[in-house]
Amino acid sequence: MKEAQMHNETKKYGMAIDLDKCTGCGACMVACMAENNVPFRDDETDKLLSVAWMRVFKMTNGKAFPDTDICYIPRPCMHCEGHHGHSPCVSVCPATATDYDNLTGIVSQIYTRCFGCRYCMAACPYHARVFNWWDPVWPAGMEKTLNPDVSVRMRGVVEKCSFCFHRYQKAMETAHYEERAELEEDEYQTSCTQACPAGAITFGDLNNPDHAVNQLVKPNNSHGGKPKNPKAFRLLERLGTNPKVYYLSSREWVRKAGDNYVKNEKLRST
């Protein structure tokens, strides 16, 4: 039997972002915008209206000068698995416009199905979803820079990070053509991972022990993917959303800022 006809192993694509390396430069945001045809407007300073799939937030430890510390935290879609694919947004979508793909673990967004009720935005604890209040408009000629692999979104629909799913599709096409069932680690990488000048983002299959992302975070799949690496954490871990984006930081205040802790509560020890 040809290898391509064999059953694919279930993947769980995920990301580990090293916050010790992240410089907050913003390259991941623009790499994402350029790859995914994200629109822009004259004024983008109202961040509730600004469409961005990847956003870099700035956190501070809240201490007074000179004990202040800051840390940047890039936030793509977390592609929550929840319990068996019941991610917060997928469970509430009345149009099946967003779905959990069991083969890759990627949460999709199908623009032509979405009718803009924005339940998913309300349900997402990470503010990873944005609504298109306007039709996108590109200055004359600039539409030539649009990427044909990603559809352009119309007014009235919700959009979000897709882990550059079109890159997965392209890589799979090539693999099928070459009669392979499996992708190499570097064949499918997201645009932000590729661009990050600090090399802070690692992307790959969390289920595959040979992939760097698995080795970095050491997810414990019998416990909802909780990381075994004590430096690793996930945003709002205690909500049980089982996100596939992990963060690494050597600073305790940063790890604590990733979730809601009561004052003086100790971090769980792994």
Add this chain to the structure above:
Amino acid sequence: MKIDRRCFLSLVIGGAAGTALTPLPWKMTDDSSIWSQNWPWTPVIAKGETFYESSACTLCPGGCGITVRMIEDRTVKIEGQTGHPVNDGGVCVLGLSGLQLLYNPNRVTSPMKRTGSRGSGRWEPISWDEAIGQVVGKLSELRENGQPQKVGCISGSPYGTVPELFKRLMTAYGSPNVMTVPSLQDSLQLTMKIMHGSDAMVGYDLENADFILSFGSGLIEGWGSPVRMFKANSGWKESGIETVQIEPRLSNTAAKSDQWIAIKPGTEAALAMGIMHVMINDGLYDSNFVEQHAGGFSGWKALVMEDYTPDKVTAITGVPAAMIQKLAKQFAGAARPLAICGRGQGDEPFALNETMAIHALNALVGNINQPGGVVAVPKPDYIDWPDAEMDDVAENGLAAQRIDGAGAGKYPLTSSLLNRLPDAESAYSLEALLVSNANPYYTMADARSFQKQIEKIPFVVSFSSYMDETAMHADFILPNHCYLERYEDVPVTAGMAQPLIGLARPIVEPLFDTMNVGDVIIRIAQEMGGSIAEAFPWESYEACLEETLGDKWETLNDEGFWVDEGFQVAAWEDAFTTESGKFEFGNASLNLFPGFNALAPEGDEASYPLILIPYDSMRLANNAVTNPPFVMKTIEDTVLKGNFGLVEVNPETAKSLGLSEGSVARLKTPKGESRVKIHLYHGIMPGVVAMPKGLGHRTKDRFTAGKGSNIKELMGPVEDQASGLDVAWGIRAKLTKA
């Protein structure tokens, strides 16, 4: 009719059941979603075969290699070039947005002649023949009057064939006034001249250093070659190399470093002197280097021991004496420690004795031309044209004093002093100015005074691809191709530890009626005739470039970059070409020694109780390039909100002024004032206000114009006595509730 309970219930239940059964609400929901998604214009993105073209990015001096993803004749995305010695696949936020500069609505689409008043934005498109004819006419007229020195030229960088063509044009024409935009490299190269005796650039072997002491350098905020710096920083994190950041504001670099030393603004060099005091006092220096390969140590040592005791330095810098001791021990104790200077992105020059102080710190540990140290890198030397023949007019013109006073009189060492345009003692004024690859009207420190000087020049020509501030205030615009449409060599000068050249190549056909500035210079020269035309024997710029690069041309065209594989760092025995043949800790005849200048910022403390300092951000281009839309999108709402720029103020300072987060305030300096919003930030020293560079454009670009304020218009000059460069690091300021 009496409504009883039964009647009411049947109405409600019946109504609800009726509504649920009719198709009306469902139809209305459906219709409203269809209506809300009506799209007047549906872009159908053409598919096609994908391929990749490599080129060099010219948007900053960093010299990264880029790979452009193409679909048929369309450019779709810029990515970092894998395997490039500078950025190896990485790319910065500005480089990624390059295609938006190609298709920018603010591009100049053909040669233009101004019809309204300067800055009014009224232009008339003209032909290239007419545009070049106008420039040739003006230049010929000045030459016929025997005043060729009255033509000035401003170039963004001093290196590469285009700046060299400008220099050659000016030489053959007869003007000494070739100026470049000031940068930290100016100060560093003067330092090399004095301490090494050589005409070299400064490179840093950052990847191999094992202790980094940064005197305010925004190592991950665009200092040097940004992507290379990000990679170096990640390398330091992986191998646990300690970095120390010294500056008054918790910048991204400070937050990423292991120690942040909050120092009083402008006093970084004093701390370096204090550290050296401890090292000398405790014998913590490389005595082999200092005794065998360096001169002038004992004389200068006395000055250090006398003036920079830890107590005195504490009084100047606010850094505790114990910390100075600790830093000295850490620095001297490391195997390959490296001290770096240049505030923020290093766009502004540093006082000469202060760069010398930081360099002396590296010399004390013998970390010159060593792995992990400071490396003297030869200036690009591949441009080897025969000297231009000069006629009598040219010789007379070249004999004139430079308009900016550089290279003679008080400033014999400095090669260009754009900030002193025109020198107060100059015997003449400029009648014509050519500006290429620079936007000095916006970027020059003390912008308002500089703008007044530009306004006085009757004939200003801009070669900008964009309608930037300088172009808006010019008389003629002869637009250059965008960097993705033209050939240009990019010698990498930003602190690389080996000589490297990149080649920008035309990836797409020119979109508009533009011309490579190199071709324009050659055509101007050829139309001028006589000895000027003879100095430019090339048919076109491309022919000139190919001939100049010689055997490197093929490599550059194939790979996009050329590295000097044979480059070897000079050993100490051969590295120094001072009179003594040794490294010099100072120069007695110039009375220049590593030290600290207490350069007070402009303004009196009573009227201006605060100090305003600029800061740099990767997300704000602040040189010749203006932020494209994608980069504007990444700016945080604590930096720009609507049209308000936000300034960072310590909550304690804000409280005493009655200001809170988001409140509108008037920021006043001796140079000007601006309406700003307040952002409370614990990471800024009380009494200091920080404002980002790169905002407040005054063009007609709808994505950037009128957003925030240009800090350069609020800053005044502080001149370095030794070099004449403007080394202002801040200005006194006042914040009042508006």
